[in-house]
Amino acid sequence: MKQVDGVIVGGGPAGIAASIEMTRRGLSPVLIDENDMLGGKVLKEKEVLWAHPPNRFEYKIKKELFDQFNTISNKITIVKNAMVWGIFDGNIVAYSSVVNGKNISTELKAKKIIIATGAIERSVPFEGWTLPGIYTIGGLNSLVKEQRNFSGQKFLIAGAGPLLLVLANNLIKAGAEIEAIVDASSFLEVMLKSPSLVTCKGPLWIGFRYLRNIRRHKIPILRSRVVTSASGDNQLERVVITKVDKNWKAISGTEKEYSVNRLAVGYHLAPDTGLTRLCGCEHLYDKKYGYWYVKHDSNMATTVPGVFVAGDGASVLGYPAAIAQGRITGLAVSRELGVLEEEGWSEIQDLNRQLKKLEKFGSALRDLSAPRAGLFDSITDDTIICRCEEITFKDIKQAILSNNVTDVNHLKRITRSGMGHCQGRYCGQFIGKIISLLTKTESDPGVFTVRYPVKPIPLESLWDE
Amino acid sequence: MKKVDVCVIGGGVIGSAVTYYLSKTNKSVVLLERKAIGSGSARATFGLLTIQLFKYFGIIDSYLKITEESIRMYETLEKELGASIQHRRTGGLVVIKDEDNYKDRAEMVSSLKKRNIDIDILDKKQTIEIVPNLKSDGVLGASYSELEGEVNPLMLSDAFVRGALKNKAEVVSNDPVASVLVKNGKIEAVNTTQNCYQPKYVVNAAGMWANEIAKMAGIDVPLRMQRGQLILTEPVRPLLDMVIQLVPPPTIDDVGNSIVLSTEIRQMINGNLLMGGTRDYDEANTRTTLAGIKSIAKRAASIIPLNKNINVLRAFSGVRHIPEDGLPIMGFDRRVDGWVNAVMHVGITLAPVAGKIISDLIDTGRPSFDISEFLIDRFYKK
């Protein structure tokens, strides 16, 4: 097994920043990314097809990052199209890739590991949410950058969070028809958060420009409303939008139907904690935003020695924070390996100060966009909870009642929720909440146990010599 | 302090079965589960109903009898419990590539046949007839029994619990047993983290924690731990309609033991392929290892051709808790009045009959089958 100084899992802004800092100190990290292009979701190396060029703020950050990266990239081992499927014993990184047409698994023994695998979009089920034509916000955003033809497609964007505006703008640039943007948060709330939002002028200014563009195209922005159901004959044909109270609970009698055949709905992001859980890192539950995140110190070190975390996979604060966190991990790893110069130590503190500022902005965004309990009131008996296994809310209710289930893994065993291809990434987000609501208990329903492989891998990759 | 006739400790397949059968009597019973029903070894077994284990400890008539009965009980269990356990009598095939094993197995088969067990020894040609896509290199033959089959172990404990709850049994989860008070060889109390019980009988069905529980009462249960890893693939088109086990020639493991690393594969009702396993001696944890996962994937592919692109969805493991001689430990423990053992390696196959035997033992004072060879005394006889 090859021994390496450091493995960075994830070639997004955080991973790239970490690799820059490590290489500056003479280390030779291995940077592994699932895609064929580095940059994660936002700062892609090269723009895909005809997608809009980045705005000025984004462009500046991206150029700075990639300029630095390109000067040292020949000193890093960059492995693209490779998926880290497990980390064993806290230091063996196993990744699967295709080499000469064959699926193989490669293992590296790493002195230090930086996990920078990003976030996953938060969903809340509603009746009909599994119909073709319904996407997450980020999902449609990725697809729209490559899609070339939108004729006959009528879009509605719903949910909450800054990504709604980003998506709307990309759809406008693509020439797609948007029926409306439906935001669960109220105008008043956004205004109340403005003191925190103005702390980051760059993103705020972009937000205003997006809003201006949306208004210019006469696309209505409806606030305090959510999608409560979607229907159609094996594809989306209409959605029902309903007004909500401040807990995002639907106010009956305010339903309005829209004939649209494309819907994007999402509630911002939560860290994807698959690998950090597999490693045995301790996680904390953020009660306010309702998600788990990996516990880390100001060096971005987790509770497992030698394992660090950075970027949206650590805390969802956007890519400027991801870069700062990536830099911190690169510096911290260099320090642990004894190659960090004295000035570097104070750089970590500077970056932490930067992060504090960004945290204020990030928290404000989270306040406005994290899913609220009222959304669960719209779930009906027929609403599918586990998409992969087609388990409905009724199935879950029955299982909970007849077997006194209070634990998510127990529910998983008897209903099969969480056993499909997505490995519980979607239903796992809200099944604990559903148990708590149905059993009315305060006890912690737990989280789905994460198992190897962290994402599905072909048998062939396990058959190596 | 709650007065109750029976405290059953352990909500796995045995404990839940015992609780169910007891719930049909007029004895009051409470099932005490430390975490969630079926969260112990019950959630990580292959799910086999097997009768071909006699190769390993010779034919013991009383064991054969209860195994036969248990397999028979499975035929009507789902109906009786009113809950699905995905039981299928698929037939069980053990493909053999080792000369000595084949000889022993042929002997075992003929002894079992004399006892009217539906089992056959097949030569290579007959084996291939049953599984046309079998990778036949080195295959000498197989033993095959129509009696064998499978259940979904994840559903079994809960199915018994549902039945027990319908009969008004009490089932407590998330409440580990913290201490057991024994005075003058009698059970005074069973204390959990949240409750106190005063039972007349205690059934130790705590599986891999059975010894820990026994120690609380000042006694013990001699068990050897052995972790078994499994991997599960995504659903694929119908490929296999029976359980296949492959017995290769023995190999030497990393500590120098000569072991036979058998491999199992079956296709579950939803289409997923379940493959196992490993024999990780003395590992009492539920981790999975890089070597174990790869080893299983490779060995499973040596049984039947498997499309290289089939995705593996998860690897998991369970801890086998094996009494020294491989036989179950059932019946009254003479060291503590009212203490009943219900601990065994082959939990899935024996769950229904074990549940019934223990229930009858407590209800009437006599077990419904001869369990004299399973009493814990056998380890302490001079």
Next chain:
Amino acid sequence: MDKKHEFLIQVDGEKIKAVEGQTIAAAILSSGRVGFRKTKTKRMRGPYCGMGVCYECRMTVNGVENLRTCVTKAEPGCIVETQDDTLLLGDKNETG
């Protein structure tokens, strides 16, 4: 608009346009189709997460089943087929 290399791919026997660098999912969505696979209960599903984690967009590509079309690049002449999960049940027709 760019001048990237355009070619054809086959989806359930139908020829549709794709462009160099485009994923199969994006090419299919550009053709106006949103239903990509059929579940065990005969319902259609299509791309949802767009980033390769939900597996809703999986199709058979050049004979390889369960490939996520949202992370698989379209290649000239590739053959894409809708998967029918009802076939996984064979003649059992139970959903367990």
